[in-house]
Amino acid sequence: MMHWLSMGGYWPFVWPSYLLTLGVVVLNIFLARRSLREARSDARRRLQMQRSGS
Amino acid sequence: MAWTWFHKFGSPPHFYRLAGKLTPWFAWPALLLSLAGLYGGLVSAPMDYQQGEGYRIIYVHVPAAVLSTMAYATMAAAAGVGLIWRMNVAYAVAASCAAIGASFTVVALVTGSLWGRPMWGTYWEWDPRLTSELVLLFLYLGYMGLRAAIEDTARADRASAVLALVGVINLPIIHYSVDWWNSLHQGHTLLKMGKASMPASMLVPLLLMMAGFTLFFAAILLVRARGEVLRRERGTRWVGEVVGEAT
Amino acid sequence: MSKPVSALKAGVLLVRRDLRLALRRPGEWLQPLVFFLVVTTLFPLATNPEMSRLRDMAPAALWVAALLSSLLALELLFREDGQDGTLEQLAVSGLPLSWLLLAKTCVHWLLTGLPLVLVAPLAATALGAPYASIPGVSAVLLLGGVALSLIGAVGAGLTLGLRRGGVLLALLVLPLAVPVLIFGARATALAIALEPTTGPVYLLAAIAVLSATLAPLAAAAAVRISLE
Numbered sequence: 001m002m003h004w005l006s007m008g009g010y011w012p013f014v015w016p017s018y019l020l021t022l023g024v025v026v027l028n029i030f031l032a033r034r035s036l037r038e039a040r041s042d043a044r045r046r047l048q049m050q051r052s053g054s
Numbered sequence: 055m056a057w058t059w060f061h062k063f064g065s066p067p068h069f070y071r072l073a074g075k076l077t078p079w080f081a082w083p084a085l086l087l088s089l090a091g092l093y094g095g096l097v098s099a100p101m102d103y104q105q106g107e108g109y110r111i112i113y114v115h116v117p118a119a120v121l122s123t124m125a126y127a128t129m130a131a132a133a134g135v136g137l138i139w140r141m142n143v144a145y146a147v148a149a150s151c152a153a154i155g156a157s158f159t160v161v162a163l164v165t166g167s168l169w170g171r172p173m174w175g176t177y178w179e180w181d182p183r184l185t186s187e188l189v190l191l192f193l194y195l196g197y198m199g200l201r202a203a204i205e206d207t208a209r210a211d212r213a214s215a216v217l218a219l220v221g222v223i224n225l226p227i228i229h230y231s232v233d234w235w236n237s238l239h240q241g242h243t244l245l246k247m248g249k250a251s252m253p254a255s256m257l258v259p260l261l262l263m264m265a266g267f268t269l270f271f272a273a274i275l276l277v278r279a280r281g282e283v284l285r286r287e288r289g290t291r292w293v294g295e296v297v298g299e300a301t
Numbered sequence: 302m303s304k305p306v307s308a309l310k311a312g313v314l315l316v317r318r319d320l321r322l323a324l325r326r327p328g329e330w331l332q333p334l335v336f337f338l339v340v341t342t343l344f345p346l347a348t349n350p351e352m353s354r355l356r357d358m359a360p361a362a363l364w365v366a367a368l369l370s371s372l373l374a375l376e377l378l379f380r381e382d383g384q385d386g387t388l389e390q391l392a393v394s395g396l397p398l399s400w401l402l403l404a405k406t407c408v409h410w411l412l413t414g415l416p417l418v419l420v421a422p423l424a425a426t427a428l429g430a431p432y433a434s435i436p437g438v439s440a441v442l443l444l445g446g447v448a449l450s451l452i453g454a455v456g457a458g459l460t461l462g463l464r465r466g467g468v469l470l471a472l473l474v475l476p477l478a479v480p481v482l483i484f485g486a487r488a489t490a491l492a493i494a495l496e497p498t499t500g501p502v503y504l505l506a507a508i509a510v511l512s513a514t515l516a517p518l519a520a521a522a523a524v525r526i527s528l529e
């Protein structure tokens with residue numbers, strides 16, 4: 001177990017690599033979903049303004 | 055027959071709906087394949103004779119590098135389609151590729167650097183493949199910078215499309231640089247004629263991760279492209295209908 | 302109604318016109334040259350001016366200076382004609398825009414790239430290069446400068462009329478200019494070491510030829526997009 005965690009001594013290189021990758025994956029998911037969510041709510045808001053206004 | 059499919063796909067409301075339906079079909083398999091690949095790469099694959107456990111970085115480095123070039127190819131192809139057929143959806147797809155591609159280019163560069171330090175003694179070498187991967191990052195940044203600097207969306211689309219297409223020449227350089235020059239990078243591991251020079255127990259997790267990342271790219275692209283299409287089609291009736299109804 | 306002008310004749314006329322206009326404002330066109338000289342002298346000032354070490358730096362110093370000078374000069378390529386409507390006239394003239402832009406780029410290189418080649422013996426010697434290497438160094442800078450002007454034209458076309466276009470131009474042109482930089486610097490290093498430079502020079506020449514054929518097409522597309 002300790003050998004696996006320390007990756008045979010390479011842990012300062014292996015684990016940051018994996019963590020960075022995981023971080024970028026999560027960031028992409030978060031940003032993409034937020035982009036879609038904001039586009040949707042933006043469109044909804046415009047629709048409401050159109051309906052209530054003019 | 056193929057044309058009707060093509061034009062249907064290019065129609066924004068159809069694209070929006072179709073992309074929404076397809077996303078889970080890419081996202082969940084991406085997760086499963088990546089988890090399987092991670093287990094294989096971190097746990098079950100054996101230690102390497104020369105590089106010990108340190109070689110396991112390959113299981114994130116190579117998929118990230120593949121994704122970085124795949125995203126650019128997709129971006130350039132979509133931009134080309136947009137230019138030739140004046141298709142708004144194609145431009146939306148191209149624009150959506152950039153951020154994903156750039157982020158994974160950074161991952162490829164950093165993980166490659168972390169792999170290089172213990173194995174070959176250096177964080178960075180100006181060898182052809184590393185340099186052309188760095189050039190890829192600059193191309194992405196240039197594409198995004200150009201889009202941001204031009205206010206008119208149509209002009210931004212076309213100008214960035216030209217840039218994306220001009221930069222395509224970098225892709226074969228990235229791929230073949232290990233053949234053309236003696237470089238720090240190892241030669242082609244996977245695509246040599248005949249058997250791959252990696253044992254199956256090491257190769258399979260790598261293939262799983264590459265497949266997982268590819269599907270992940272597709273899923274993220276679809277989500278972003280949907281948002282992009284909504285923004286571009288602001289004020290049209292179909293957008294009103296789609297957001298008026300419950301999500 | 303005069304008879305239509307052939308493309309070749311139009312190109313020649315454009316070259317003559319551009320040269321005439323540029324020579325009215327020599328100060329503007331001298332700036333890239335001065336910049337090149339300043340940057341090459343800054344390198345030894347900033348570091349150890351020992352001759353042998355200087356020689357090692359010379360290829361890098363020459364090429365960074367050439368690249369930056371070229372980026373500075375690119376501002377001048379389309380700016381005036383873009384502002385006063387000449388570019389638009391060229392675009393709707395019915396003549397092949399890529400050919401006309403190639404003509405403009407030639408003039409641009411004559412005024413901003415060729416001076417660097419002429420000044421290269423001075424700069425290279427100041428950086429410790431042996432006299433025998435001067436022809437080689439100059440030839441490499443010639444080829445590289447041609448390629449940089451052509452590649453830069455694409456970037457200049459894309460950023461036409463944009464605010465703060467200069468920074469963006471650098472960002473766009475640099476990745477495309479990297480192969481020129483790499484082979485140019487390598488060829489220059491070989492020349493200074495008085496070794497045969499055939500490999501990199503052939504590649505540099507290939508890049509220059511490729512740029513001459515493809516870059517004007519891309520630049521024309523870029524200019525048309527920017528003019529709409």
